[in-house]
Amino acid sequence: MDKYESGLQVREAVIGKEASQSVSDSLADIAPILDQKTLLAFEEAKTRDVLDMKQREIITITALLAQGDTSSQLRIHIQGALNVGITRDEITETFVHCLSYVGFPRVLNAVSIAKEVFNKR
Amino acid sequence: MDKYESGLQVREAVIGKEASQSVSDSLADIAPILDQKTLLAFEEAKTRDVLDMKQREIITITALLAQGDTSSQLRIHIQGALNVGITRDEITETFVHCLSYVGFPRVLNAVSIAKEVFNKR
Amino acid sequence: MDKYESGLQVREAVIGKEASQSVSDSLADIAPILDQKTLLAFEEAKTRDVLDMKQREIITITALLAQGDTSSQLRIHIQGALNVGITRDEITETFVHCLSYVGFPRVLNAVSIAKEVFNKR
């Protein structure tokens, strides 16, 4: 199994098969290189030591929240966070904790997306 | 002990007595309200459930890295991360993990500050 | 009357009863702490000296415009600006003034939201 196949397995496990396929489909005819690069990123996240997938998904949703204009990615990675075993309360508290550092708008945007994702499951 | 005293104890435990005093001193004659508000933020971080201080400091340094233009705060919270028991490798790996989400400049800035903090201890 | 009740009165006066209720409703089952914190922020805005509510709403819509990815909050605070007595021309001119500091995209986004809010009233 090469790095891309291994990355695909990780991506499917984290964000779900459907979302993973949707990423591939959306990039297939315009920028397949980006699809391949996300596979490598997931493969690396899995194989590198020091942090586990739960810690990594917490870091990911924090980086997305703090950066702003990342609603599509936040939607995917809030799903990912739940899929790797992070609880709804932990996700929400992660966003609440960010309030001191980024202010209400970024936090309320993220909470609103979390609510939408939680309601769909 | 009121919330401010309790917050001061947490702030001293996390960022160190010296840095805590330096925050107070720098704000005393211009905006003491901000000093008080940081104390409440630390008190709340300690007393709220769901996430522990190690998780919170990882979230904090991620939010600072992703936002950009936060070198002073990153310096303080990388110290804070070490003080609550996060290892150097975990801090560095947190920054490396952010690469996919924010790109090299934000990550290299944060790594450069981490290196400076690590070397001083 | 405690700080939360007082904050609720201010929030209702600034952003309107409907929007205020909508904030509470949207956060009630996921992060009520954020609702409470916005109440404290409004209470503080009202009771702190030096700047009046008109100045504060001008500052708020400027901070939202400059930060980006804040359309929901801008919508609410453009309403708030009108409610505390700022004219449509003052709101628009605030955004035009920001052009030199943030460029067209942020300004055009904010003007577009202002137009939508103005048309609804």
Add this chain to the structure above:
Amino acid sequence: MDKYESGLQVREAVIGKEASQSVSDSLADIAPILDQKTLLAFEEAKTRDVLDMKQREIITITALLAQGDTSSQLRIHIQGALNVGITRDEITETFVHCLSYVGFPRVLNAVSIAKEVFNKR
């Protein structure tokens, strides 16, 4: 022909007559000064030396991508890029090149808008 008329010709040539008219229409009753200023910006882009319109549109879509929360402007300037002779592959590769500097979310947002624009033509 004054600078505004000349700017209008350039704007129509770059972003298309329809989009140009739409910018004017949307600003006419709220902030016509911003419409005039965009005309001057296009006029200047055309008449200043050193960079040609193709280089300028590449720079523009890069600045929009990197800044975030610029989907409306990106949509217009991806059209503009195509209109001045930049190929679809060059636009996509510009976005792919940005990955190292801004990370996946900004790049995927821009690629998604590019795809939408390409499909409409």
Add this chain to the structure above:
Amino acid sequence: MDKYESGLQVREAVIGKEASQSVSDSLADIAPILDQKTLLAFEEAKTRDVLDMKQREIITITALLAQGDTSSQLRIHIQGALNVGITRDEITETFVHCLSYVGFPRVLNAVSIAKEVFNKR
């Protein structure tokens, strides 16, 4: 008196003769067009109605704070705010008000620059 001369008078009145000359000097051999454009921006700020110079400087320092990575410009415009009659307390309170919208790092950066400017006068 043309627009540039008029703009120079405004710029000198707002940010001070020394800072105004320093802007011109720093841009003279690399991008004099940017110096001219700042003159036009100051001239326009003065001649456009609806907002006065005190309101405009409050808006300016807010936009700079919220955007981040603007320390040089903040230094100049905190001076400008004082020069057009805004008090130190109003400047500080403007920054404190922004806390809810942008979080501690941006606010503490701005307060730190304000303190430096206040101490120099």
Add this chain to the structure above:
Amino acid sequence: MDKYESGLQVREAVIGKEASQSVSDSLADIAPILDQKTLLAFEEAKTRDVLDMKQREIITITALLAQGDTSSQLRIHIQGALNVGITRDEITETFVHCLSYVGFPRVLNAVSIAKEVFNKR
């Protein structure tokens, strides 16, 4: 020659041997993975079609300017831009062109770094 060696040759050609070595040295004991990843990024920039290195460096310095808080990287890539044959006037004009899209602060920061780099050569 593997991808890392090839990437090193490109990095040395673009940003100069000294700066390339300095990147490696600064990351060697804290995050060598980031050094390796920059090598792959340079290798890819060279080998991928569609855009040449001059176009890529223009895109790079634009993305850095627009993002903010990237002074170290801007310094390196303004050097890189000159090394691949972009003229000083083209660099400055790239920054001037960005004014409409990001405002004065980001542009003046970048011009100030360009001036510093130009003066050193």
